[in-house]
Every structure is written in structure tokens, then in C-alpha cells.
Amino acid sequence: MPVTSEVAIRPFTFEFPESELEALRQRIAATRWPDKETVADQSQGVPLATSQALAQYWASDYDWRKVEAKLNALPQFITEIDGLDIHFIHIRSKHEDALPLIVTHGWPGSIIEQLKIIEPLTDPTAHGGDASDAFHLVIPSGPGYGFSGKPTTTGWGLDRIARAWIELMKRLGYTRYAAQGGDWGAIVTELMALQAPPELVGIHTNMASVVPPEIDQALRTGNPLPSDLSDDEKAASDQLAFFYQHIGYAVEMGTRPQTLTGLTDSPVGLATFMLDHDAKSLELISRAFAGQPEGLTRDDVLDNITLFWLTNTAVSAARLYWELTSPAFLATRGVSIPVAVSVFPDELYQAPHSWTEKAYPNLVHYNKLDKGGHFAAWEQPQLLAEEIRVGLRSLR
Known part of the structure; x- marks a missing residue:
């Protein structure tokens, strides 16, 4: 059992007042x-x-208390x-030899994304795996997201989050983890690998940053691509070109996040903004x-959106885009520790081998x-859980 440091780790539960849920329903009805x-x-x-x-389902039939109870049971x-x-x-597997694993969400996600992979990873024997595949899981809420604090000054970018996650695992007493x-979670995970704490034995990503710098530059400037691309490389380039042309939400959050006040005032405005992340997910x-x-139910979608609404984190989460230091977020970084990669067909792009x-x-x-697509843990939890098991198996 890990031994925590002297820094306080406080148990946490929550319950939103019924008045806030009723106010939400009234705002939806007044859209x-x-x-x-x-x-x-x-x-x-x-x-x-x-x-x-x-909106009709959210205002009349959706039950937030179900996911609230699910979270409070963890x-x-x-x-x-x-x-x-x-x-x-922080979920400890019943299998003491389990490998600790820190899992990071992105935008417009939250810890809600990872709820379906908890049991397959911590209790693999009940989900088609072996005891040797078990993980102890740590699933943090990013700064400005969910129940984590909202930064009041600049500087909480992806590198700083990576450092904080390394400190969190150290604080929990883990001396060996993946x-x-x-x-964003994929990039935070790679930045943890670049910081190379000796405790981090390897990483798994379902959104690999492998675009060669010259390809990324060509796609961003409109310059011609190299003529010798393979079919897979050309297909990936076409997917990236489409994505870069339809990234208005990221441009707005990356340049003027405070302007998005409407997302904190209109539940349906927040919902539509969050739904429009990428074409395949919206479909x-x-x-x-x-x-x-x-893959995703109506409740899945609204559990996540409602968490953003009730915690009033639309703008604080958006500022993570403003903190981005380079637009080449899918370009190679030089990760040298062991990496496992899973490529889902409806991801933003299919990373060529x-x-x-x-x-x-x-x-x-x-x-x-x-x-499966961009939100793999949410859409295809069994597939992703098996990929994590197989991908990290050699590092145990």
C-alpha cells in the first residue's frame, strides 16, 4: 500500500442543491x-x-443524481x-501487484470520460482479463475543470499540469507507474514522459503526436506536401487538413476565452459549443x-455537460487553450521512454505506423x-481497456 506524504490529501464528496438543478431546468426551458x-x-x-x-431531454427526463451517486461511490x-x-x-485494485496508472482527460471532457474504464482496468478478472493485467487508477480533474481549483493567474499550461501529475503520483507513494x-490528456502524458521522472515506466496514448514537423508546417501554411507520402501518410495528412480547417472553437478559446461568457449563462449554448468538437463525434x-x-448515450453526453454547468467551469477550462505555447500540438516531441499507441478510426487523424x-x-x-473515435474511453471502454492492458503489459 502506498504511503502518502505529509501534505494533506482530503476525502471529497459533493451534492448539488436541488435549487441549482431546478434553475438549470428553467434556463433550458427559456432558451x-x-x-x-x-x-x-x-x-x-x-x-x-x-x-x-x-434540451427537451435535459429539461424533462435527465437525472443528474444518477451520475452524482456514481461519483460519490468512488x-x-x-x-x-x-x-x-x-x-x-483514486481506485486501488484488489490485486496488490497491479500497476499504478494515471489517466488524464481532455476538452470537452472530464473525469466523466473515464468512468467506464475503471472496472475493466481495476478488476480485469471480471471483464475478460487476467489478474496480472490489473491497474491501480488515479484520475485527476484538470486545473479549471470539474472539482479542481480554477487558476486565478496565468501559467497553468500543459507542462505545469504534467509536473503536477508527477507530484501527485509521488505524493500517493507510487514509485513505479504508467x-x-x-x-489534452495525451499531450500531458507525453510531457510527463519528456520530464522523465524515474518512476514513469511508460505511457499509452490514443491520440498520438507523431506528425513530422515538416508535414505539420505544410498543413498550417498551405505549402505543398512532400510527394513521396505513402497512402496512409497522405490519408492522415488529409484528415489533419480537414481538422485544422474546422477548429474554430479552439481558436476562440485559445485567443479570447473570457469572451465566452455566454457559455456560463446559457446551458444550451454551453451544450452546443461542447458538442461541436469534431465532425465524427458530432455525428x-x-x-x-x-x-x-x-457508444454514447444521451445520459453520457449530458453527465459531462451538466458537470461543466454546475461547476461553472466553461471559461476556466477554456483558458487551457489560451495557455498553449505552440500550435503544433500533434507534432513529434522526442519521447524516448516506452510508448504504446492505439489508433481509433474516427480519431482526428489515424496516426500512420x-x-x-x-x-x-x-x-x-x-x-x-x-x-471508436476521439473519446475512446467513453465510447469504446472495453476496447480501450484491452488496448491499455496489452500495450503496457511488457512494462510490468
């Missing part, structure tokens, strides 16, 4: 709607029908790191609200999955 889009697809953003279906804690309160879930993440979520759930093995000279696992 002022825009006109219907003038196209038959989603090229203008979240369709009006999706927004209205979400061991949650708060500890102050570098002057900021950090909230985290790290995992997607979206998946739209189908869920049209009665065709596949050729780029991946160059970016990670100590690549211990690479696999392309046949389904």
Missing part, C-alpha cells in the same frame, strides 16, 4: 432558439434538431499542488439524440482498431 440551419448536413454546426432534442480526494486544489479519483491519455452524438445510441515508429523510438505497441 431562445436560432433559425434552422440552411443546409441539409452539419456543415454549419450543431443542427437545430439535435440541440432541441438535447474514492475521491482533493490535494493542493503548486498552490491549486487538485481533485482526483500514464495514459487522449486529447455520433446527433444520432444518440435521434434515438440511435451507439511509419510516423509512429519514427516519433517513438521505444514503441512497444501499435494497433489500429475497427471502431
Whole structure:
């Protein structure tokens, strides 16, 4: 059992007043709607029908208390790191030889994203795995997200979060652990690897940063791509070009986050902004609200959005984009410790094996999955859990 340091680690539970939930429902009911889009697809953003279906369910049938009870049934804690309160879930496996693993969410995600992978990773024998595949899990809320503190000064960028996570694992007494993440969590995980604490034995990512710098530069400037790209490399470049052209939400958060006051005033405004992260995810979520759930249910989506609303973290979370020091967030970084990579077909781009093995000279696992997208832990928890087990197995 890890031995914690003398720094206080405080147990945490919560319960939002019913008055706040009723106020939320009233605001949803009072939504002022825009006109219907003038196209038959989603090229203008979240369709009006999706927004209205979400609002109708949110105001009349959605039950926040279910996910509140689920979270409070887990061991949650708060500890102050570098002057900021950090909230985290800490689940010890019943298998004492389990490998500790810190899992980091991204935007527009939260700890809600990881709830479905907790049991498969901590109790693998009940989910098709062996006891030797077990993990002790640490799942923190990023600064400005959920129940973690909101930075009141600048400087809480991805590097600082990586340092804080290293301190958190040290504070929990773990002398040997791995790290995992997607979206911002993938980048925080890589930055932990670059800081190379001796306790970190390897990482797993489901959004690999493997784009060669010259490719990234060409895509951002409109310069011609190299003529010798393989089919996989050309396909990945095309996916990235599309993504870079449809990243308006990131531009707004990265340059003018405080302008997004409307996200703290309108629940439906917040919801539509969060739904429009990437084309494939929006299609998946739209189908869920049209009665065709596949991977994500209506409750999954609203659990996450409601957490943002109740904690009033839309703008504080957005500032993480403002703190980004380089737009080349998917370019290679020079990670040298062992890396496991899982590539989901509906991710922002499918990292080619050729780029991946160059970016990670100590690549211990690479696999392309046949389904799943950007929010892999949320959409395909069994697939991601198995990928984490297999990918990190050689590091035990």
C-alpha cells in the first residue's frame, strides 16, 4: 500500500442543491432558439434538431443524481499542488501487484470520460482479463475543470499540469507507474514522459503526436506536401487538413476565452459549443439524440455537460487553450521512454505506423482498431481497456 506524504490529501464528496438543478431546468426551458440551419448536413454546426432534442431531454427526463451517486461511490480526494486544489479519483485494485496508472482527460471532457474504464482496468478478472493485467487508477480533474481549483493567474499550461501529475503520483507513494491519455490528456502524458521522472515506466496514448514537423508546417501554411507520402501518410495528412480547417472553437478559446461568457449563462449554448468538437463525434452524438445510441448515450453526453454547468467551469477550462505555447500540438516531441499507441478510426487523424515508429523510438505497441473515435474511453471502454492492458503489459 502506498504511503502518502505529509501534505494533506482530503476525502471529497459533493451534492448539488436541488435549487441549482431546478434553475438549470428553467434556463433550458427559456432558451431562445436560432433559425434552422440552411443546409441539409452539419456543415454549419450543431443542427437545430439535435440541440432541441438535447434540451427537451435535459429539461424533462435527465437525472443528474444518477451520475452524482456514481461519483460519490468512488474514492475521491482533493490535494493542493503548486498552490491549486487538485481533485482526483483514486481506485486501488484488489490485486496488490497491479500497476499504478494515471489517466488524464481532455476538452470537452472530464473525469466523466473515464468512468467506464475503471472496472475493466481495476478488476480485469471480471471483464475478460487476467489478474496480472490489473491497474491501480488515479484520475485527476484538470486545473479549471470539474472539482479542481480554477487558476486565478496565468501559467497553468500543459507542462505545469504534467509536473503536477508527477507530484501527485509521488505524493500517493507510487514509485513505479504508467500514464495514459487522449486529447489534452495525451499531450500531458507525453510531457510527463519528456520530464522523465524515474518512476514513469511508460505511457499509452490514443491520440498520438507523431506528425513530422515538416508535414505539420505544410498543413498550417498551405505549402505543398512532400510527394513521396505513402497512402496512409497522405490519408492522415488529409484528415489533419480537414481538422485544422474546422477548429474554430479552439481558436476562440485559445485567443479570447473570457469572451465566452455566454457559455456560463446559457446551458444550451454551453451544450452546443461542447458538442461541436469534431465532425465524427458530432455525428455520433446527433444520432444518440435521434434515438440511435451507439457508444454514447444521451445520459453520457449530458453527465459531462451538466458537470461543466454546475461547476461553472466553461471559461476556466477554456483558458487551457489560451495557455498553449505552440500550435503544433500533434507534432513529434522526442519521447524516448516506452510508448504504446492505439489508433481509433474516427480519431482526428489515424496516426500512420511509419510516423509512429519514427516519433517513438521505444514503441512497444501499435494497433489500429475497427471502431471508436476521439473519446475512446467513453465510447469504446472495453476496447480501450484491452488496448491499455496489452500495450503496457511488457512494462510490468
